[in-house]
Amino acid sequence: MSERHRGPAGGGPGGTGGSGGQRPGGPGGPAPGNFGFGPGRGGPGGMMGMPVQKAKDFKGTLRRLTGYLRPYRFSLFVVLLTAVLSTVFSIIGPKIMGNATTKLFEGLMAKYNKVPGAEIDFGYIWHILVVLAVLYVISALFGFIQQYVMASVAQKTVYGLRKDVSEKLARLPLKFFDSRTHGEILSRAVNDVDNISGTLQQSLTQFITSFVTLIGVIVMMLTISPLLTLITIVTLPLSFLAIKLIAGRSQLYFKGQQKALGELNGHVEEMYTGHNIVKAFGHERKSVDKFNAVNEQLYESGWRAQFVSGMIMPIMGFIGNIGYVLVSVAGGIFVLHKSITIGDVQAFISYSRQFMMPITQTAQIANIIQSTIASAERIFELLDEEEEVQEAASPVTIAAGLGQSAKAKGDVSFNHVSFRYKDDTPIIEDMDIHVRAGQTIAIVGPTGAGKTTLINLLMRFYELNGGSITIDGADLTKLRRGELRSLFGMVLQDTWLFNGTIRDNIAYGRADVTEDEVVAAARAAYADHFIRTLPEGYDTVLNEEASNISQGQKQLLTIARAVLADPAILILDEATSSVDTRTEIHIQHAMNELMRGRTSFVIAHRLSTIRDADLILVMNHGTVIEQGSHEELLAAGGFYADLYESQFSSRKRQDVS
Template sequence: MSEQQKGPAGGGPGGQRPGGPAPGNFGFGPGRGGPGAMGMPVQKAKDFKGTLRRLTGYLRPYRFSLLIVILTAVLSTVFSIVGPKIMGKATTKLFEGLMGKIKGTPGAKIDFHYIWEILAVLGILYIISALFSYIQQYVMAGVAQKTVYGLRKDVNEKLARLPLKFFDSRTHGEILSRAVNDVDNISGTLQQSLTQIITSVVTLIGVVVMMLTISPLMTLISIVTLPLSFVAIKMIAKRSQLYFKGQQKALGELNGHVEEMYTGHNIVKAFGHERKSVDKFNSVNEELYQSGWRAQFVSGMIMPIMGFIGNIGYVLVSVAGGILVLHKTITIGDVQAFISYSRQFTMPITQTAQIANILQSTVASAERIFELLDEKEEVPEAATPIAVVQKESEAVPGKAIKARGDVSFNHVQFRYKEDTSLIEDMDIHVHSGQTIAIVGPTGAGKTTLINLLMRFYEINNGSITIDGVGITQLKRGDLRNLFGMVLQDTWLFNGTIRDNIAYGRTGATEEEVVAAARAAYADHFIRTLPEGYDTVLNEEASNISQGQKQLLTIARAILANPTILILDEATSSVDTRTEIHIQRAMNELMQGRTSFVIAHRLSTIRDADLILVMNHGTVIEQGTHEELLAAGGFYADLYESQFSSRKRQVDAV
């Protein structure tokens, strides 16, 4: 094939880049938080519970692995929590020995043997905790990547099943954002936040239990400081959210401006707007700077304020603990352990608040992906598809059908919208090897006719047949393999010239690629390039001329050796000399093939076997050039207007 993989709608596989980063992403990674995670604005899901339940369904095949993750997370956290309590015993024993020596108690000494035993136990506990943590992260990494792999695979397969009208009605950036940014956002959450939720909850419960076993009174004192923390977080988050929204808005505007200026830098320079472009960049950049530093500063205050409130709690706990030690209600080691626990107490609360924010964004991303997965698909393939249609095969019963290239539109009706008809009762019959020109004003339905023929859109009524076989009886891939396309807007990818030509047919040899280039009159200019066939085209193929691009796409179509050829005014944007080369190459390509030529310059299609004149989605006239001129209808008026316009231009010169 030539360019049919791309489709008439235009836009190469890459499409345009997303307009900006994912929600919560300030250019440092795919949607993770950073210092400002608490205050960043997040996109909220419309159906949080339903989407979360559906997302959980992707985790269902890995239930056993998730059970291991939960178990190891709990064990790792438990072993870690027990540590301070055991460390407190060592501190108590050390304190008792020192106090005995100070008081001069007979036989008083520090029991280092006991202390070393405690330290050994602590070392074993922390090693076991680290081991379980490693197992948890390792297993969760596998689960996260397998889950996201399945999700990404579903998205990719869905995109392959969606009709052309889906892509026509959405920007490439929007589709890419769902397929890439939103999936990455889910990946990061599954990898990090899911295990953090388990760890935070277990830590919070475990710390509270351990604190209660030491002193219910000091536990109550620690909990009293919690409302202060919540009030502080709420006030800061509310304030910083305004700045983060401004930052995201400015960042999106800056990205759009930079992309626009770099894409059209030739035009900017040609019209002398460099200063204006720089001034706008500086203005938007200043706005981004002001919003950014305020957002980061305000959100960055969370941890210092939390630390300040925590220190107030430590002071109160230390005072209360000292009093209790003096009354011999608890030991000095218990006070040390309690202070350690109180330091751990606020951390899981802060983490849980951050995770809740991230989870909201993640579920919103999942909802966007599921909206894509729920889009209406193309009409299913034929239940019992016929044999693959191949040009080289013979029409023998039991073998593949030989494609001659007879095309018929039988009373075809089509509408983009249910209440607006575009094509009504189209009846066209084309014989093998004929050249069919399609002419008409903009919006007449010329490209729509090609879209229907290649089954990019489904007809509403009637039928389209190739060699008497309805196109709905063919697999779409088999149908489109019959076609080669050379479009006005060429599409070449970043790669060598050889690879771009060989794109027309899988497994093409070097000799076949060169032969196709010669037939397209492209071999000469290719060999004049420094690297010849190994010359690498840049992303926009701007390192060769427009005419050379067209010759390469014609070479690709020649290599594909299609049964039916579609040409969309391939010479409209090149000079006269290049047009002659391209016209020769196309004449070579059209030999013995059914060809549909969408023409704007009527002088190029005088020799067509049949000219279809379209207007408002209907074929209003059909016949040869001479027949249509003799009829004196719409085509004759169109031709005369072009001829008169061309004559006036020549006279003016």
Template structure:
């Protein structure tokens, strides 16, 4: 996902950016590819709450009715006051203002406004419940789906894109259901109610009021087209600016090292200037909409007042009705504008829903076996039998792989980058399914085991350490449930991590931050080894992690790994060949195939690919460089 798309979803860039956008909402709207189909699916999530929705609709009708009737009732009080004043001015005997009647009207008005507010509150309360429960169901379905998706789905997409669908898009749906949907219902009911009330007062005045609408629509449409171009430009420039800032901060050290600060600032100023220009034009042009609408509305107001005054003098209409009509005319344009805005929001929301439903429609992992096999006492014998695999079925990576590994053996996997070393591990852990052949553990096909049971047999220590925000104790204990403090300390001692842990201010209770940057790279690695030791797996997968640490720490890590590997079947992905001389079996991979296998001495004697790879690392006085 581009930065521009992310910003568009977040709603940056103008009055149309959120649900509270004003009448000038001219921002470009993301549209769904299949609007009707997606809308039907979204409505399907609302079906379990249809009774509540009917009640919400009823509350909206009652609230709108009481709100719309109020100006008409108020008009009666105005008429009564006007009649009393005119009678006094004409010196009619016994003429007076009927304040008792006026007070009755005022009390009725207070009652109407209170009832309207009450029903409006109930409407919002019920709709909030409907919206949150609906989105709860949607989030639950998405979460369950993500847990069932294969690793290839996550490999093919950025984390930001997936998170955006799960958070931003679902939040967009939530906000629309809770706010915009009730606004839409109220706006439509208000338009209908106002037209009915206006017609009941005077069809002629209604015609005059409605005649200003085409003029408003024409003005808004022309201005919106102009402002939309600027909003598109603003979004583009904003995306470029955010991308530039992110890049500059990420590579801050490199920029300083090469003295590129002035050039970076120059680029920032250039983009910022373009963003300012686009933003200014977008805001100014869209900001013109309200004054123009007010101007056109005032023309209608003048016409209604003049014609209404003439009708009053001819006794065709009461003055209170003219006052009520003017109020209705004022109420008439706002819900129309709101409806247009909400229509845009709903389009954007359906587009968000479509992206969420795309996740729900993704192909899931292969179903678990109906009668799964569980290894009660795993030994660690692993076999690859005529395995064929390709990430893309039309482009096969591994052809007819056959490997037999006995319990307690250490198997080293070497080869150049892209040879298929990581692919082999992915297949072993069932992150991907084989196209043909089988992989067995202790004679049991891993396809006949539950993925959770299979993966519990393995312990992994990777070059990229993964530690979460929490205490060191929690991080070490992550691989096993219900462990004691003594077991945690014992695992740390075995991994040569106990000493450095105790030197930290909080010891085992030291909190690691989200990046675990408050300890060194080597210390992180020792913690992951301690975690693997505590998990006590039958099979180990080790991705050599000593290339980024100092020599002294490398010795400690190597000792800890050797301790960890005792009595266990171990698969070691080797980047530096000096570390795997003692392996029981070395698999040399290239282009997805095992091209050579044997011990270190056997492969050197063979004088093939491995010998060339090994010798290339030691041609300069024992210089040990990384090749994988």
């Protein structure tokens, strides 16, 4: 509706992709070995070096999110157990392989020293290889079970979360949607939930695996040589310092990259949405110049971000190589002094190569979890929104006093109605209106007078602050919302059609309608002719925005939908504003027929269309300041007469020109 209070333009927090964090090994996550420093395809939340969205109440949100996992405690225990076993079986592999290397080395040295009867014990080596194969198979099997169970837990958890969000959205009042952008709501309902899903399925298990791997590797290194372990750990401060310096620098460039990317996306969308206007005003060159300027900014920020973040691998590799050299030199010395076997040195080098990976992954996953908890917090904020007022404990029905087969008559009364969007800003004060069944009520007034607000109150999209509204003597608050809204048929200035066939769009307001009824409604709305000229006729599929038919044709379809719904009360909001004059005359005749015997509320901007209304309500600043017939109001010479005269004079001047 044209005067409904709306939120600010633009996307909400996160927009349509702002909260999709990176997930190692998953869609949008960094490639193996990337350490999470690349941009990926998701949002920035999960990358080291990039801005991380943080939760306001981390502990409280984590506790609440854990509540969704509580029903799957046993499955999570299985995930933990299999993750530990898979990692343990994988970790002990290098140690056992070192025994084979030691045995091979001892055999070769014995033969080299020409020890009598010296032979390489290939039986022992083959036994070691078989044991290793069995260990790695068992490790892979446990890893498979871990991923399978965790996938099930993640999807069941997110299923419950999505279900709660969907049911919550159905219970929220209209004022919630009017005060927020579609992008913000969609971001919470889709992107934030998807972010949680990916974290549960990928990052949580990887966090467990990384933690167990880190502990296991340290334990195995200590069992081999505490001194070599100390040498390896000495390189840690260098690694942390490198990560901190590079992450801090790359974060600045990634912020610039995301900002430029947002500007570029917005510009492209704006230019393609208004493509015809750009061409009509000859702004193609300006549009291209702006695109090139923003694209240049994106290029500058992008290559710097990629270059700086890409430095981490060479630097980490250099630090790692320093550690390998120190371990190799020290290990060689220990072997010469026979304080350690060569197989243990080989195993230790293997462990030292694994040592840095879980540390980097754990730091990366910590960032991802921060972003995920922030997403969960945004979802819980949605789930905590104030809902519609509950239905009456003992609802009445309009048909109760008329007989079950009787239709509602359509008597409507506003009794001392007061309403305000904000507590300190009254919109409607002490409104009294009494409409008899079958009357046509026109509502006129300047923009912001409260015309649309009155309709919203009538359909109980908003709750009253005072007074009452009755239909056929029944208080709106005592009726079920479903029954109340089934009494109304609406034709609005802003048409709404969905992606589907023309037949389905016309039949939207009625179940179990026949083809003849759909065609009859289309004929009554003067839509049948243009529908039959389309290639697929009534089977023509409208796209998402119904842009494959004209604005006037859209309006005809919405009028046909109202005709087919056969409501007791009609609401028309400048329903013929988008059609040509000839079609408007036809539709006006159809509307007069449709309104016959029905209570009709007509929001009008062109006063010439409401001369025949039974009652005209003139609104200003939320109050009915005048009411009466067209002739009565003109004779009174008040606000309505001035408004009518201004429109008439304006039209007369246009005709003369």
